[in-house]
Amino acid sequence: MKTLSSFVLDRWTAGNAPLATLVNPATEEAVAQTSTGGIDMGAVLDHARAHGGPSLRELTFAQRGELLKAWSKALHAARDELISLAMQNGGNTRGDAKFDVDGAIATLAHYAELGAQLGSLKAQRDGEPVQLGRTARYAGVHLWVPRDGVAVHINAFNFPAWGTAEKAACALLAGMPVVSKPATSTALVAHRLSEIGAPLLPRGAFQFLCGSPGDLLDRLGPQDVVAFTGSSQTAAKLREQLSKRGARLNVEADSLNAAVLGPDVAAGSATWDLFVSDVARDMTQKAGQKCTAVRRIFVAPERLGEAQEAIVDRLSQIHVGDPARAEVTMGPLSTADQLRDVRAGIARLASESAAVFGGDGSVKALAPEGKGYFVSPVLLVARDPAKAQVMHRDEVFGPVATLAAAATPAELVRRGGGGLVCSVYSDDRDFLRGCVLAIAPYHGRIYLGSEKVVGQTMGPGTVLPQLLHGGPGHAGGGEELGGLRGLQLYSQRVAIQGDRALLDAIAPARQDEKS
């Protein structure tokens, strides 16, 4: 069995026993083992600070962008291999694996392009200079400068390629060295992605910990950043731990993403079809293990029956099983623990709703008898959505959603307490304006499904590098991506005031902004 190493202090280093075992969640066969035991986390951070930070800060944005471009191209060249690893270790179908791997390739390429656009700068201006004195000579300008620390990335098990790449792209382009830690259970893809990327990057700019972070977090300070994707419970512990260290923390956690069908949308219309197809895909893609998956579906009371029928029809076409088999369209959950949690979540949801597809999640999967962490897609219908608690509170991280009749959906959407994304399907401008503005403070992203964008969108569940990813409240309060906004987490915003000529010398504008 393959033993995965960590990339620290310029070399691939195997950890000491005990080793964790990575399995194929469709067959429960072991595929690799790993450990970070014995790795000196203080030395890892020192290496990033001594070599990675200074090297990256010395580069222009264009040069940092070139690094990302090289990594993106190298991943593209290894695409088939990465897809195959994702299918082995992630329970991904071929389509799921492409979604993850292509997301990584595209996000690195997007940030490479942003770097090229910023050209010879090393730090970005925030807005225009402002006059402060009687004359234009005395002025102030705001600048985003790279933080003088280390970016620690703690990724989730569901997107080992995309998660690793999107966080690294933002930090490296901002000028911060990275220590990246995948979820151990699905680390195979992240490990290969790092093997490909590490030789392309400056010394100390990217290190990879294939397993536990040990005491790494207890060694951070105020110039360091932790970007965490995972559960609210782990996030709460990190908040406590890191606030004592003064490190900046970005959290992307649980989200009860809703899909809202406008009362104007009639069954069979183009917008209706977009709604049904988005909901079915975002329930079942990656077996529902997406932080942006649809968990709650709100429709006008008079549309409930038709909506239920249409979604159930789509779900009934899903073939659950081992993704190695050609006919399978939904794979297993990633781990035995996830299966246990999802089963328990379905049971909790069933206390206030009725399953209309998939029952308790038991399924006869296309897989070796008795093996694999399979669950059926499950659609429940809420008995009383206003009184319901579980559906607005518990993120069941599988192919499970609750459908509910709602005359005033915005109120129920807000009951989720803050989410990553909400999708609203309507062609009625007044309904959209009212609904969107009512739910906007509770979301990081809102997707409008309407007739005019049919055929152009990839649905609400696809996180795009151009738009923010994150959400307030329940979703953790973080912000990633959003084009150059994604660099802000890794930057300090500083105002500089003085003689305008000196400001322009210290903090030049982009060439195309120079007047």
Next chain:
Amino acid sequence: MKTLSSFVLDRWTAGNAPLATLVNPATEEAVAQTSTGGIDMGAVLDHARAHGGPSLRELTFAQRGELLKAWSKALHAARDELISLAMQNGGNTRGDAKFDVDGAIATLAHYAELGAQLGSLKAQRDGEPVQLGRTARYAGVHLWVPRDGVAVHINAFNFPAWGTAEKAACALLAGMPVVSKPATSTALVAHRLSEIGAPLLPRGAFQFLCGSPGDLLDRLGPQDVVAFTGSSQTAAKLREQLSKRGARLNVEADSLNAAVLGPDVAAGSATWDLFVSDVARDMTQKAGQKCTAVRRIFVAPERLGEAQEAIVDRLSQIHVGDPARAEVTMGPLSTADQLRDVRAGIARLASESAAVFGGDGSVKALAPEGKGYFVSPVLLVARDPAKAQVMHRDEVFGPVATLAAAATPAELVRRGGGGLVCSVYSDDRDFLRGCVLAIAPYHGRIYLGSEKVVGQTMGPGTVLPQLLHGGPGHAGGGEELGGLRGLQLYSQRVAIQGDRALLDAIAPARQDEKS
């Protein structure tokens, strides 16, 4: 003796005993008493949520700006009264009092003008829309929307007028209702400022708690914001308390602000004079009780003697005493506790430096014998600045600074662990570029003192509404002001994606941005 009330639920309400007593720190005479005992903090928050938030969000930026303009004008009309209260309760000289009161008036006026510029919008776009699909029809736009909660403001004792106004201006313009709490010891000015403002604002938009916040903070949630100015110790408690509630927290805490003299600046030059005069003022204005006051002064080794001589010369011209006396140029510290802390801080600094002015801080003040919380301006010279600990760690919140010889000042500046402002005095572009970029990640603001801005600047200690106020690390990691950046704390940034025509209908651009 006057009893101060709180403005809650549309009325001025006196609290129950026991009452806290506010004194004149120059004479120790009681000037007022106050308490929030018996006030139902849950009802205060409910009132803001039920009335203040909806009213403000219904207004355009221009209309919110009009409210701030009215408040600013009303304060200007009451300027003499406010200055007099500041002198009574704050230990302020007339100049100190003007600095605080005029800062409040100007900051409200600045945000009123920003509101006028944003005109009929209710939410600001962040950047330009981006194309997401094959055609320009499918696009995304980012929007800053008001958070759907309450902005709780916890102000420091040193700027009862400016602190209350600058926080309120940003929150109200952003569209969030405010609950404002001054430091009890110097609440007289904040109370009068609130008395003047409250009738001018919509119902529930501004409430004022004249004393302890009781259990207010334990009632907050993820859409609420706390903006705190005060000590690192209190900040640490708030971080723990509020992270459990999910409320957003902005901290402006301790800061070891440095002034750096470039090696090119010769004694007697215009830049030298600016340095000496800025340092002396920012050590002694408000008796050094400014979060932006100069605490550390770094000069090239060969300039140490001349710098010491020049600063001592200025300090020796200070007259410490009761600000009611015309000849007094520096008043007392605000409270007996502050005096105790500053005395202890001077003693700690003296363990690694030698006082060259002011000794241990004892002073024969122009005041009633044996009364008042007076301290002398104190200048110390560090024996070994690289080995020193206290001068880089302990904010001594009084007219106290440490001068140190430094061949490579940026390294020592960074030892402060993150500050609000650093001033750098030089006319050498290369020195400035190197120094500024080296210290930039450790600061919220950097002030360049050079020949060409002499006569136009108010020194590094003056916080301007146009520029960010806050700093990383030791300084708390917060951001306030900075023009419209100051509204971001009170806003949720949300990406909206869909048909471009719908986006423009839901989230219109500023009129002057429409093409």
